[in-house]
Amino acid sequence: MNLAVWVERHGRLQPYGPALADGERVHADWRTFAARTAGAGRGLRDTFGLAPGDRVAIVMRNRPEYLEALFAIWHAGLVAVPVNSRLHRDEIAYIVEHSGSAVVVTDVEHGDDVESLVGTVGSLQAAVIAPGERWDRLTATAPAKLADRQAHDPAWLFYTSGTTGRPKGATLTNRNLIMASLSYFADIDHVTAQDSILHAAPLSHGSGLYGLPHIARGAVTVVPHSGGVDGEEIAALLQRWPGMSFFAAPTMIKRLAGDRAITDADLSNLKTIIYGGAPMYLTGLEEALTIFGPRLAQIYGQGETPMTITALSKADHADRDHPRWRERLQSVGIARTDVEVRVVDDDDRELPLGEIGEVVVRGDVVMAGYWNQPDATAEALRGGWLHTGDVGSFDTDGYLTLRDRSKDLIISGGMNIYPREVEEELLRHPGVRAAAVIGRPDSEWGEAVVAFIVAAEGVAAPGVEDLDRTCLESIARFKRPKEYRFVETLPTNNYGKVLKRELRDQLRTEGSEADPT
Ligand code: AMP
Numbered sequence: 270m271n272l273a274v275w276v277e278r279h280g281r282l283q284p285y286g287p288a289l290a291d292g293e294r295v296h297a298d299w300r301t302f303a304a305r306t307a308g309a310g311r312g313l314r315d316t317f318g319l320a321p322g323d324r325v326a327i328v329m330r331n332r333p334e335y336l337e338a339l340f341a342i343w344h345a346g347l348v349a350v351p352v353n354s355r356l357h358r359d360e361i362a363y364i365v366e367h368s369g370s371a372v373v374v375t376d377v378e379h380g381d382d383v384e385s386l387v388g389t390v391g392s393l394q395a396a397v398i399a400p401g402e403r404w405d406r407l408t409a410t411a412p413a414k415l416a417d418r419q420a421h422d423p424a425w426l427f428y429t430s431g432t433t434g435r436p437k438g439a440t441l442t443n444r445n446l447i448m449a450s451l452s453y454f455a456d457i458d459h460v461t462a463q464d465s466i467l468h469a470a471p472l473s474h475g476s477g478l479y480g481l482p483h484i485a486r487g488a489v490t491v492v493p494h495s496g497g498v499d500g501e502e503i504a505a506l507l508q509r510w511p512g513m514s515f516f517a518a519p520t521m522i523k524r525l526a527g528d529r530a531i532t533d534a535d536l537s538n539l540k541t542i543i544y545g546g547a548p549m550y551l552t553g554l555e556e557a558l559t560i561f562g563p564r565l566a567q568i569y570g571q572g573e574t575p576m577t578i579t580a581l582s583k584a585d586h587a588d589r590d591h592p593r594w595r596e597r598l599q600s601v602g603i604a605r606t607d608v609e610v611r612v613v614d615d616d617d618r619e620l621p622l623g624e625i626g627e628v629v630v631r632g633d634v635v636m637a638g639y640w641n642q643p644d645a646t647a648e649a650l651r652g653g654w655l656h657t658g659d660v661g662s663f664d665t666d667g668y669l670t671l672r673d674r675s676k677d678l679i680i681s682g683g684m685n686i687y688p689r690e691v692e693e694e695l696l697r698h699p700g701v702r703a704a705a706v707i708g709r710p711d712s713e714w715g716e717a718v719v720a721f722i723v724a725a726e727g728v729a730a731p732g733v734e735d736l737d738r739t740c741l742e743s744i745a746r747f748k749r750p751k752e753y754r755f756v757e758t759l760p761t762n763n764y765g766k767v768l769k770r771e772l773r774d775q776l777r778t779e780g781s782e783a784d785p786t
Contacts, residue, residue: 271416272418272443273341273344276299277307279303279462279487283487284298286299286489287489288487289333289492290490292493292494305341307341307413308341308407308409309408310342310345311413314345319347319371320346322347323348324370325373326365326373327342327352327373327473328352328375329375329472330354330376330378330471332399332492332496334376335492336480341408342374343424348424349426350365353473355471363435364438366393367641368426372394380396420447422442423442424441427439429572440640445574445575448632448633451482453482455605456580460482464486465511465514466490467493467515468492469517470516470683474546475545475576476515500529503531504531504533507534513540514540515542517683518682518683518715520682532560539561542557542565545570547680548715566586575634575636578630579602580601581668586598600669604667604669607632608634609632611630612661612669614626622663623665626660628657628659628669638650658678677689679708681714683715684747686708688707691718691720694739698736700725700731701722701724702723704722707776718750719751720753721759722756723758730755
């Protein structure tokens with residue numbers, strides 16, 4: 270099945286209903302959305318000589334054209350590669366090259382960076398800026414018929430930061446995305462054509478995935494002008510668009526719950542807030558429930574099983590009289606309808622309830638594998654189960670609580686940062702002998718990046734600005750350490766492996782001494 274059939278269908282069913290909105294303004298009704306995607310699909314194929322299965326990347330901040338590009342790519346039977354638009358040019362270049370993208374649809378903010386890659390990186394032949402004259406020409410092409418796509422054909426290459434520092438492309442098929450969408454209806458919410466989905470978080474990640482069930486049901490997709498989470502703007506958009514849902518990282522929910530613009534606003538049009546992607550701490554959650562009422566649903570997932578492993582439903586959030594209500598709020602909920610979830614030991618044996626081990630998942634939503642990385646695929650999918658790298662335990666009722674991440678992933682402001690990629694940058698500096706990067710709990714960002722540095726002997730000790738500059742040369746700004754600590758040595762085990770847990774404990778002890786609550 271071709272996912273673009275949803276757009277085509279609503280183009281007939283409700284031609285004049287709003288499909289895409291730019292803030293309060295309607296950007297396209299369904300008829301226009303359907304015509305533009307069908308046109309651009311053909312335009313992309315004919316202009317650049319593309320065939321079904323070829324990859325087209327999207328490097329764009331949130332805007333209505335993002336959805337046009339995504340569905341045009343699918344209409345033509347091509348594979349979308351949505352790239353986090355906040356990445357550094359070199360990181361974008363890696364993904365474009367690794368995915369073998371032939372074209373990038375981008376926006377004017379990223380136009381120069383992307384254009385500089387054309388002809389020099391992989392098989393990239395063109396950058397198309399949207400909105401823009403070339404995009405208008407493509408969308409105005411005489412439409413082609415929907416391309417035939419099978420359930421197992423790739424639809425979305427979801428690039429996640431890898432533990433090795435290089436991102437891996439989780440290959441999401443049509444079946445994966447359809448299952449994720451149906452599972453939304455089964456476990457999170459029902460959606461109607463009178464509803465709206467607000468994209469306040471990047472469309473290249475969870476927000477984009479959760480946009481799909483809304484498109485399937487003909488709800489309006491609303492993109493805020495700020496492209497992010499802004500209390501005043503959300504409060505205004507709530508007055509304009511009924512039945513509104515949005516996806517946000519826990520840190521964003523916490524920020525909104527403390528924002529006067531939101532606490533003073535009429536929230537009757539707010540339907541559901543889906544949060545997830547990182548741990549949500551109890552105090553913040555109780556506060557959010559007071560402000561938003563029973564409109565919160567939590568999801569736990571990862572790109573490899575597109576945001577679908579477990580969920581804590583709106584009903585669970587609202588069930589204050591349950592004896593284990595607080596305990597449940599600290600969990601990530603129960604297994605989603607379309608998956609089996611287990612907790613296993615190091616030899617992949619299922620552990621009894623209550624015991625802590627790695628979370629593994631099986632079902633039709635789980636990725637086909639990592640794009641062009643058979644070894645990493647075999648490792649992640651060994652025994653037919655996706656190994657998440659997350660560590661947790663089930664209670665007797667089937668609620669899963671995450672304890673830690675077996676990978677060293679840092680999640681700051683909802684963005685994933687793997688320490689290794691920052692460490693590699695720091696080690697490029699001649700004044701750095703050793704570096705270890707970890708996350709420190711942070712009330713605003715969830716976690717903040719802290720770098721422990723051992724200075725090289727015989728050269729001048731590096732300055733903070735100097736280290737910052739080294740990082741910014743090739744990694745995104747949000748990955749740069751918020752704090753540098755200069756130390757004589759790093760704690761290591763017998764094999765010389767740095768014991769990050771000790772560094773984490775050190776920061777945690779300091780934190781609790783500073784704030785005894
Ligand atoms: P990504 O593939 O970028 O979405 O990152 C997925 C990772 O985010 C998971 O493997 C978890 O470590 C973490 N994560 C996702 N959802 C939750 C949640 N609800 N609570 C805690 N951690 C989460």
